[in-house]
Amino acid sequence: MSNESSASGSDSLGKFAPQATFLLILVALIDSQLIGAIAPGVAEGLSVRPSIVAWGVTVYAIAAAGVALWLAFWHQLRDSTKWLPRSALLFGVGSLITATAPHIGIFFVGRAVAGFAGGMISALAIAALANSASYDRRGRRMSWVAVAYFLAPVFGVPVGALLAGGYGWRPVFAVSAVLSVGAAILVALLPLPSVISDESRDRHAPVDDRRSGVAGLWQLASRTRSTRLGIISAFFVSGGLVGFTSFLGIWLTKGFGASPRAVSLVYLAAGLGAVGGGALWGLLADRIGKRRVAVTSSRLMALALVVVPAIAWGTPLFVLIAVTALFAALRVAPLQALVTEIVSRDDRAVYIALRNAASQLGIATAVAISQPAFDRFGMVGVGAVCCVATILAWIGIARIDDPHEHGRVVTSRRRLVTIARAAIVAVLLVTLGLPWMLSILVTKAVTRTDERNRPDTPATFGATFEDVSFPSLDGNTVSGWWLPGSDRQTTIVMTHGMFRSRWELLPRAVDFWKRGYEVLVYDMRRHGRSGGEFVSLGFDERHDVEAAMAFAKSRAPENRIVLFGVSMGGAATLMAAAETEGVAAVVADSSFLSLEHTVDHHLALAGIPTIPFAAMLTWMTALRLGFRPAQFDVRIAVTHITVPILFIGGTKDIRMPVETVLEPLSAASASPLSRKLVVDGATHGHAYPTAPEAYVNTVDEFLRSVP
Numbered sequence: 001m002s003n004e005s006s007a008s009g010s011d012s013l014g015k016f017a018p019q020a021t022f023l024l025i026l027v028a029l030i031d032s033q034l035i036g037a038i039a040p041g042v043a044e045g046l047s048v049r050p051s052i053v054a055w056g057v058t059v060y061a062i063a064a065a066g067v068a069l070w071l072a073f074w075h076q077l078r079d080s081t082k083w084l085p086r087s088a089l090l091f092g093v094g095s096l097i098t099a100t101a102p103h104i105g106i107f108f109v110g111r112a113v114a115g116f117a118g119g120m121i122s123a124l125a126i127a128a129l130a131n132s133a134s135y136d137r138r139g140r141r142m143s144w145v146a147v148a149y150f151l152a153p154v155f156g157v158p159v160g161a162l163l164a165g166g167y168g169w170r171p172v173f174a175v176s177a178v179l180s181v182g183a184a185i186l187v188a189l190l191p192l193p194s195v196i197s198d199e200s201r202d203r204h205a206p207v208d209d210r211r212s213g214v215a216g217l218w219q220l221a222s223r224t225r226s227t228r229l230g231i232i233s234a235f236f237v238s239g240g241l242v243g244f245t246s247f248l249g250i251w252l253t254k255g256f257g258a259s260p261r262a263v264s265l266v267y268l269a270a271g272l273g274a275v276g277g278g279a280l281w282g283l284l285a286d287r288i289g290k291r292r293v294a295v296t297s298s299r300l301m302a303l304a305l306v307v308v309p310a311i312a313w314g315t316p317l318f319v320l321i322a323v324t325a326l327f328a329a330l331r332v333a334p335l336q337a338l339v340t341e342i343v344s345r346d347d348r349a350v351y352i353a354l355r356n357a358a359s360q361l362g363i364a365t366a367v368a369i370s371q372p373a374f375d376r377f378g379m380v381g382v383g384a385v386c387c388v389a390t391i392l393a394w395i396g397i398a399r400i401d402d403p404h405e406h407g408r409v410v411t412s413r414r415r416l417v418t419i420a421r422a423a424i425v426a427v428l429l430v431t432l433g434l435p436w437m438l439s440i441l442v443t444k445a446v447t448r449t450d451e452r453n454r455p456d457t458p459a460t461f462g463a464t465f466e467d468v469s470f471p472s473l474d475g476n477t478v479s480g481w482w483l484p485g486s487d488r489q490t491t492i493v494m495t496h497g498m499f500r501s502r503w504e505l506l507p508r509a510v511d512f513w514k515r516g517y518e519v520l521v522y523d524m525r526r527h528g529r530s531g532g533e534f535v536s537l538g539f540d541e542r543h544d545v546e547a548a549m550a551f552a553k554s555r556a557p558e559n560r561i562v563l564f565g566v567s568m569g570g571a572a573t574l575m576a577a578a579e580t581e582g583v584a585a586v587v588a589d590s591s592f593l594s595l596e597h598t599v600d601h602h603l604a605l606a607g608i609p610t611i612p613f614a615a616m617l618t619w620m621t622a623l624r625l626g627f628r629p630a631q632f633d634v635r636i637a638v639t640h641i642t643v644p645i646l647f648i649g650g651t652k653d654i655r656m657p658v659e660t661v662l663e664p665l666s667a668a669s670a671s672p673l674s675r676k677l678v679v680d681g682a683t684h685g686h687a688y689p690t691a692p693e694a695y696v697n698t699v700d701e702f703l704r705s706v707p
Contacts, residue, residue: 017132017190021125022144024088024183028118029148030156031095031176032060035111037161041169046104053104056111061360063115067123068353070116072216080128080349081191087124088184091117092177099173110173122356127348130340132192135403138337139285139293146278146332150325154271158264194345220347221354226400230339233396234355235362237298237335240389241328243366244305244382248321251379255533256313257475266318273322274329285334291402294338297330298394305387309379310440312534314626331397341403362389378533380444434608435617439624445535447501447527454503458483461510470551472525472532473543479529480522480548482555483509488516490584490703491552491559495545496521497567497590497685498535501528504566508688511696517703518559520552524569536625537595538571539632545569545576553582560584562703565591567656567685571634574645574665578637585706586641587699589648590685593661595622595632605654635668644673646702650682650690675702 035042035056043050094114101107126145133141164172221231252258252266285293304324311317343351366389373381446452458465458481466482480502485491492512496504502521509521524544525532534540549561562585565573570591577586592598599621600614622629638645647669649662656662658678666676677698682690 017192018129018141018144020183020186020190021084021129021192022148024084024121024180024187025125025145025148026152026156027176027179027183028091028121029152030160031091031114031173031180032064032118033153033157034160034164034172034176035060037157038164038169038172041164042107045169046101046107048104053107056108059108059111060115060118061364063112064119064122065357065360067116067119068217068350068357069214071120071123071350071353072214072220080124080131084121084124084128084191085184085188087117087120088180088187091121092180092184093117095173095177095180099170099177119353119356123349123353126336126340126352127345128192130337130348131194131345135337135341137286138340139290139333140283142333142336143279143283145336146329147275149332150271150274150278150329154268154275158268217350217354220343220351224342224401226342227351229396229400230342230351231355231358233335233393233400234339234358235365236389236393236396237331237362238359239362239366240301240305240386240393242363243370243389244324244386246367247370247374247379247382250374251309251382251533252313254531255379258313266321269318270322270325274325276329277326278329278332285337289402290334290338291397291400293334294331295394295398297327298390298397301327301331302387302390302394305383305390306380309383310436310443310624312536312625316623316626335397338397338400338402342400378444380440431612431616435613435620438613438617439621443534443536443621443625445499445526447523448499451501451503451528456503456506457481458506458510458513461507463510463513468520468522468551470547472547474540476525476532476544477530478522478525478544478547480520481509483513483519483521485513485518485556485559486516488518489559490562491518491520491556492562492564492587493545493548493552494519494521495524495541495548495563495565495569495573496527497569498537499527500566503528508692508696511692512699515696515700518552518556520548520555522548524572534625535568536627537598537621537632538568538575538592538634539595539627540625541568541572542575542579545572546580549576549580549582562587562706564699565589567591574634574641575632575637577643577645578640583641583643585643585703586645587648587702588645588665589687590650590653590656591634591647591661591665592656593633593635593664595629597661601660602655635664638665638668639670642670644671644675644702644706645669646675646677646699648677648679648687648695650679650684650687652681653684655684673705 035053039050039053042053042056046053091114094110094112094117096110097113098107098110101110126142129141129144130138160172160176163175220227222228249263249267252263253260258266301324304320304327308317308320308324311320339355340348340352366386370382370385373385377384463483466484467479468482469477469479472478492509494502494505494509496502501523502509505521509519513519522544523530524535524541526535530544545563545565549563552559552561561583563573563577563583564587565571566589570588573586574588574591577583596614596618599618600610603610603614603617618629622632645666647662647666649656649658651658662676662678666674677687677695679687679691679695688695
């Protein structure tokens with residue numbers, strides 16, 4: 001009776017074996033990822049540069065990658081029941097060496113020991129989890145791995161960093177050592193059982209005569225198409241994910257001026273979504289197919305990677321980042337379940353170690369490629385690199401054979417369905433993809449090449465000037481020139497057009513300065529030498545105009561303010577003048593009428609059908625940048641401006657024609673002192689180069705007439 005009671009108690013405790021293994025994986029993951037968060041404190045404690053401490057990550061990764069070779073030489077190490085708790089103890093030793101390291105050399109030794117043990121834990125734990133569940137229930141079991149992967153960075157690392165900030169970095173690694181020993185005891189007391197009998201354990205996996213060392217690793221990796229693709233897919237799965245997340249925080253900070261707290265909240269929300277997805281979708285994969293879930297989530301993630309960098313700061317961006325993390329998490333459990341089934345039970349630990357090594361190499365490669373892509377193209381470039389990696393991962397996963405899936409008979413009807421689906425996808429790619437790409441091209445506009453590195457300044461034309469910078473109202477840093485005036489008691493704030501910079505306005509700015517006006521000419525966001533992630537065709541640029549106006553008032557508070565803008569700068573100027581007090585007059589050169597009118601007109605000029613592309617391009621751009629198209633109507637803005645406006649255009653401006661743009665804008669002005677200047681023969685934005693003297697004289701006379 002007592003023996004039965006003891007067996008029953010053992011079975012009850014055995015139910016917690018997956019949780020014990022999960023705890024061990026989680027502790028190892030947190031320890032391995034802490035270096036980046038606490039490197040400055042470690043560097044100060046060991047009297048080295050933080051960049052030197054960062055090499056601890058590389059040392060850890062190299063040691064972890066070497067586990068595959070070690071397992072290949074020593075077959076007895078593949079017994080997870082025996083060696084998993086021993087690996088946990090060794091991990092504790094590595095963490096203890098790290099915690100007590102007197103100098104950087106011993107610190108690296110500790111990270112190497114921890115890296116080797118961490119690689120052992122990952123390989124043996126995943127193999128043990130696979131062996132403890134039949135294939136039809138393995139997705140649920142692998143959910144523990146998925147949860148650990150995403151819980152470590154969003155919960156464990158912040159907690160560890162917080163503890164390091166309060167008590168120093170050494171106690172953090174000491175706690176890691178204690179937790180590792182505790183996890184080792186739990187894993188030893190609660191070993192994962194094997195549900196696969198000796199007769200059937202290798203029913204689905206081919207077995208060759210095993211060799212040791214490098215030859216054995218090569219034999220295992222190249223045994224079948226599926227084993228090869230399982231390793232290749234690991235390279236691209238990890239590279240596509242970590243390559244993107246490595247630059248996400250930098251992008252949020254640099255592109256949008258996000259605070260560290262805001263960035264941490266974004267990561268937390270994404271991590272919590274990923275943890276939930278990783279936990280739930282392993283169960284779903286057991287029901288609808290491991291490969292199907294892994295492939296579908298990879299497709300969705302590839303799409304998300306090109307969408308996220310195209311969205312401006314706001315709730316939609318936060319939601320999409322969380323959704324991207326969710327898609328990434330969906331792949332973990334079903335993919336681990338699938339790849340552990342394509343090799344024999346005795347080879348699982350070595351194969352997982354090989355995949356881990358491929359993952360580390362994929363991460364290093366993706367980050368190395370993404371760095372120049374980020375410098376040149378921003379997060380859009382990183383998203384493109386990681387999207388390609390994820391597509392390659394999806395292709396590889398789709399070709400891994402699922403031993404438990406039955407082949408489908410291809411019928412004529414199924415062929416027709418496949419063709420119909422392909423046709424629908426093609427239509428969607430054209431009708432949605434073309435407006436999306438055009439929207440990205442427009443909102444990622446930068447100063448044209450011939451203006452980017454111009455060396456001339458106002459001094460080149462004999463003007464006195466000062467380099468200045470000031471923050472826009474939504475976080476961007478704006479750069480410009482301040483030209484101090486002499487006796488006119490008027491400051492002209494000058495805003496350039498799209499693809500241009502302050503250099504577009506340099507000659508006329510000097511002309512106004514020579515006539516005694518104080519002038520502020522500056523680069524709008526994402527142009528010239530100003531920061532910024534997106535161009536919004538003037539909608540958000542109105543905040544740059546307002547910031548420039550505030551700066552001009554701070555420099556010359558007694559002066560009246562005149563807002564001057566060309567093309568997109570004209571639209572931004574009119575939008576700003578409609579919602580800002582203290583403006584004496586406005587000069588709008590070649591402004592457009594509204595976002596909807598401009599998109600429709602320019603698509604027609606380019607020969608692109610306006611139906612349905614104009615409406616889709618308008619709404620996509622507005623959605624990405626966080627406003628409604630109806631909010632961006634310059635003509636309506638003009639009706640709210642009470643001060644005089646000088647509207648300037650050219651008779652040969654086909655982009656903003658006088659009849660359909662300048663005239664309606666002029667008619668909307670409420671001031672009786674508003675005027676028009678139409679330069680004969682001038683194209684878009686070229687009224688000044690066409691007739692510079694008449695241009696400056698007209699502006700000067702207009703400003704003199706304004707009370």
